[in-house]
Amino acid sequence: MKRPWKDVSVPLRDGMVHWxxxxxxxxxxxxxxxxxxxxNLTHITMSAHTGTHMDAPRHFIxxxxxxxxxxxxxxxxRCCVFELDSEDQITADDLKKLRIxxxxxxxxxxxxxxxxxxxxxxxxxxxxIRADAAQxxxxxxxxxxxxxxxxxxxxxxxxxxxxxIMLGAGIWVIEGLNLAEIASGYYDxxxxxxxxxxxxxxxxxxxxx
Amino acid sequence: MKRPWKDVSVPLRDGMVHWxxxxxxxxxxxxxxxxxxxxNLTHITMSAHTGTHMDAPRHFIxxxxxxxxxxxxxxxxRCCVFELDSEDQITADDLKKLRIxxxxxxxxxxxxxxxxxxxxxxxxxxxxIRADAAQxxxxxxxxxxxxxxxxxxxxxxxxxxxxxIMLGAGIWVIEGLNLAEIASGYYDxxxxxxxxxxxxxxxxxxxxx
Numbered sequence: 001m002k003r004p005w006k007d008v009s010v011p012l013r014d015g016m017v018h019w020x021x022x023x024x025x026x027x028x029x030x031x032x033x034x035x036x037x038x039x040n041l042t043h044i045t046m047s048a049h050t051g052t053h054m055d056a057p058r059h060f061i062x063x064x065x066x067x068x069x070x071x072x073x074x075x076x077x078r079c080c081v082f083e084l085d086s087e088d089q090i091t092a093d094d095l096k097k098l099r100i101x102x103x104x105x106x107x108x109x110x111x112x113x114x115x116x117x118x119x120x121x122x123x124x125x126x127x128x129i130r131a132d133a134a135q136x137x138x139x140x141x142x143x144x145x146x147x148x149x150x151x152x153x154x155x156x157x158x159x160x161x162x163x164x165i166m167l168g169a170g171i172w173v174i175e176g177l178n179l180a181e182i183a184s185g186y187y188d189x190x191x192x193x194x195x196x197x198x199x200x201x202x203x204x205x206x207x208x209x
Numbered sequence: 210m211k212r213p214w215k216d217v218s219v220p221l222r223d224g225m226v227h228w229x230x231x232x233x234x235x236x237x238x239x240x241x242x243x244x245x246x247x248x249n250l251t252h253i254t255m256s257a258h259t260g261t262h263m264d265a266p267r268h269f270i271x272x273x274x275x276x277x278x279x280x281x282x283x284x285x286x287r288c289c290v291f292e293l294d295s296e297d298q299i300t301a302d303d304l305k306k307l308r309i310x311x312x313x314x315x316x317x318x319x320x321x322x323x324x325x326x327x328x329x330x331x332x333x334x335x336x337x338i339r340a341d342a343a344q345x346x347x348x349x350x351x352x353x354x355x356x357x358x359x360x361x362x363x364x365x366x367x368x369x370x371x372x373x374i375m376l377g378a379g380i381w382v383i384e385g386l387n388l389a390e391i392a393s394g395y396y397d398x399x400x401x402x403x404x405x406x407x408x409x410x411x412x413x414x415x416x417x418x
Contacts, residue, residue: 005281011406023239023252027405030232030256038369039269040409041256043232047239048251052404058249062242072214072416076399160247190285192401192414195261196236197220200249205401205413207281 005190005207008177009052010117012203017122019150022047048201049150054193055173059200060163065170067199074144074172079105079189079208081182086110089130089154100140105189107146109179116149117178128154131161138169146174146191146206177206214399214416217386218261219326221412226331228359231256257410258359263402264382268409269372274379276408283353283381288314288398288417290391295319298339298363309349314398316355318388325358326387337363340370347378355383355400355415383415391417 010016014027023046031041049055054075057064082098084090090108100106108129116123126149129137134152137145145152145166152166152173153159166173174191193204219225223236232255240250257276258264263284266273291307293299299317309315317338325332335358338346343361346354354361354375361375361382362368375382383400402413 005285007281007404009404011277011404013406022250027408029409033271039372040267040271041231041258042405042408042410043254043256044405044412045254046252048253060248062249068220072216076214076416163248190399190401192399192416194403194412194414195216195218195220196251196253197222199236199251200238201251203403205403207285207401 003209005209006181007207008179008182009205010176010178012051016051018047018050020122022049025050048196048199048203049175050203052176052206053201053203054191055163055167055175055201056199057167057170060160060167064167066197067193067202068195068197070172070193075189075191077105077189078186079107079144080186081107081109081179081184083109083184086127089128089157090133091130092132092136095133095136100142102140104142105144106142107177107179108148109182109184110148112149113178113180123149124155126155128152128157129162131158131165134162134165137171138165142171144172144174146177148177148179150176174204174206182208212418214418215390216416217388217391218414219385219387221260225260227256227259229331231258234259257405257408257412258384259412261385261415262410262412263400264372264376264384264410265408266376266379269369269376273376275406276402276411277404277406279381279402284398284400286314286398287395288316288353289395290316290318290388290393292318292393295336298337298366299342300339301341301345304342304345309351311349313351314353315351316386316388317357318391318393319357321358322387322389332358333364335364337361337366338371340367340374343371343374346380347374351380353381353383355386357386357388359385383413386415
């Protein structure tokens with residue numbers, strides 16, 4: 001008997017936190033039964049990089065693959081969750097201690113899962129992946145990397161470099177996970193982004209078991 | 210060795226067909242590397258009922274469950290795909306011939322998968338579920354129902370009744386599948402909608418194996 005799936009996606013809410021400068025997230029009912037409409041109808045206006053979402057290489061690579069070109073193998077299969085106690089950026093030295101196997105799907109759990117998502121404002125001090133750690137993941141030929149806040153690169157810290165290194169190597173990136181309820185170890189993972197054709201990213205739903 | 214997953218979701222495109230009267234689907238890049246931006250950034254504006262999506266009971270039931278309340282069991286597990294050669298609405302008599310087991314996840318493949326999705330305009334003559342067939346599915350206590358165009362109810366034909374009957378019984382509904390490449394039979398299904406809190410529906414990605 002398999003264990004039940006756990007949802008590690010954050011709820012998408014009207015006015016929720018987003019990367020500074022990105023468009024606001026608006027989730028609003030345009031038809032309302034309480035106003036006499038025959039049905040309720042919700043309308044969405046948001047960046048493709050809102051909440052739990054994926055980055056396609058096209059996000060930072062001019063001719064990189066777009067969302068609908070993602071192989072399902074990148075997002076359905078075994079993954080390994082590593083918990084890190086970093087208080088600044090994740091470094092290559094931090095990752096070397098984890099003995100990550102090559103070619104894997106890996107998710108990093110940090111203090112972001114409990115601290116950053118509990119904040120009402122964007123957390124500029126979230127834990128991110130330093131450029132040398134990004135290069136280490138590329139050298140390990142990891143297939144997919146997931147992080148527990150809105151970006152693999154830090155705010156004002158390697159945000160461009162880390163994205164260029166990882167997306168340039170064709171790694172599929174999941175951002176905005178909440179891993180608070182997940183212990184380190186191996187899991188079955190499903191991460192399904194909506195099929196935005198030609199897009200640099202897409203909101204996704206992610207479950208682990 | 211399991212077979213590979215097949216994607217049965219339709220691509221989300223700027224200006225794509227949608228239910229008449231719903232807001233337009235706009236998928237546009239607001240930051241463009243070819244214009245000197247450091248990265249590409251896609252922005253989404255659409256109804257929660259665009260393309261391949263799910264309906265929560267709240268869509269037609271004032272106090273019905275909303276998307277984030279959906280049990281993952283409704284969308285991850287075995288399903289049965291039934292192919293129907295209906296040329297008008299699917300009736301209770303049509304369904305009785307299929308010998309559908311109780312409590313299942315069921316997907317209906319019709320001419321919509323090849324005909325309706327190939328049209329550049331909304332297909333008002335798509336195959337839908339007549340109210341008596343909706344009641345038959347409720348009596349069978351099916352858990353989840355998937356259809357291969359934008360609504361379980363027809364355009365000007367039982368659209369309100371079919372939604373009220375099925376959503377009123379707590380059936381989780383997947384609309385907008387493309388089953389052209391799928392034969393009748395049993396499959397593993399994963400249908401993951403984005404986690405729109407409080408919403409009456411949400412775009413989803415659906416794969417079968």
